Amino acid sequence: MNWKQAISDYTNFLKIEKGLAKNSIESYSRDIKKLILFIDTLNTPISPINITSEIIEQFMYDISQKLNPRSKARLISGLRSFFDYLVFEDYRKDNPTDLIESPNTIRKLPDTLEKEEIDNLINVIDLSHPQGERNKTIIETIFSCGLRVSELINLQLSDLFFNEGYIRVLGKGNKYRFVPIHSTTIDRLNFYIDDIRPAITPKEKEEDIIFLNRRGSRLSRQMIFIILKELAIKTNLKKSIGPHTLRHSFATYLLKNGADLRVIQQLLGHESITTTEIYVHLDTSYLKEVVNLHHPRSAININDQ
Known part of the structure; x- marks a missing residue:
């Protein structure tokens, strides 16, 4: 998968599934295109599938001089969302932005349906x-x-x-x-x-x-x-x-x-x-249920002794 195809698939995902507005989608695209411009300066064939966290760290270091903390956090969030999508679709096994520090970044877990x-x-x-x-x-x-x-x-x-x-x-x-x-x-x-x-x-x-x-x-x-x-x-x-x-x-x-x-x-x-x-994220109610049921110090197990 090349960058053009990846951006096309991702923006379709944002439009159709996430229902994002045109301006929001363009903002996400700009984040990725900034990364591509940096990659072009390296004169090395790097695709969205094989890019490493080290390359993204270099990119963030290069561009962070021009950004305030809020803009930096938004850029990292945009890239993280893009690579989350690639992992979600099984194009990648990992998200190369996971080790990148970002101020005030909260990652939303996918929804499940009752x-x-x-x-x-x-x-x-x-x-x-x-x-x-x-x-x-x-x-x-x-x-x-x-x-x-x-x-x-x-x-x-x-x-x-x-x-x-x-x-x-x-x-x-x-x-x-x-x-x-x-x-x-x-x-x-x-x-x-x-x-x-x-x-x-x-x-x-x-x-x-x-x-x-x-x-x-x-x-x-x-x-x-x-x-x-x-x-x-x-x-x-x-x-x-x-x-x-x-x-x-x-x-x-x-x-x-x-x-x-x-x-x-x-x-x-x-x-x-x-x-x-x-x-497969676990909600906190299920975690509590597992501990109460299986931990030796739980009330259920103490009463059984």
Whole structure:
């Protein structure tokens, strides 16, 4: 991935998923372009994938002479957000800005959805038309299997192994993995494939793609974001939501119900456990529950003695 492609993908993410205004998006882009201008002076091929924290430290030292502390903090925050996105999408295993000191920088953990919030999203879908049935199937599939949006839109009929209880997913680096799928999601997919999808004539080379638009083409990433945004508005959901929110919720629920982090790493298709830890944050109420349940000094365990 080169810088041009990275900026394009990131700004689309900010616009469609985060819903940022044009001026805010341009501000984020300027931060990255400042870094690129510095890299150009080094006369060394450096991409957003292989840039190191040392290079960014050099950049910050070079530019900090011209910035006040507040501007410096904002610049670091902008770069950190960009590299968080690359880690989030599995283009990188780490964020090279993590070791860069920044005054008054607070990092926001990704949102998760409660079960009731996911149910509400599904319940407001208009099932009187085929697109509604498709959209319900999409949400059920992402949340049931923890798919990336790119994995969902490229899912094919030949990837379904319902008798075995798995689907085959083409993830980052063109690597396949098998993900278990719940029987209720199998039923939902079977209904969509058998009763809804046949009314659409797939375009050439799209015959095997599961989720199609009305013109017979596979759905775009942007379309999935838009579908979820519109449903969130209907339910008055105040959280920032996108396909990654459902994926993150999938992983968080597994962890809270006792799944090992390494297992979740395999299900999500992460090469690095560090990436999984970014998706799967623990809320303080759950941490308190774990300590009270398992620590030898907890009231529960003392009473059992």
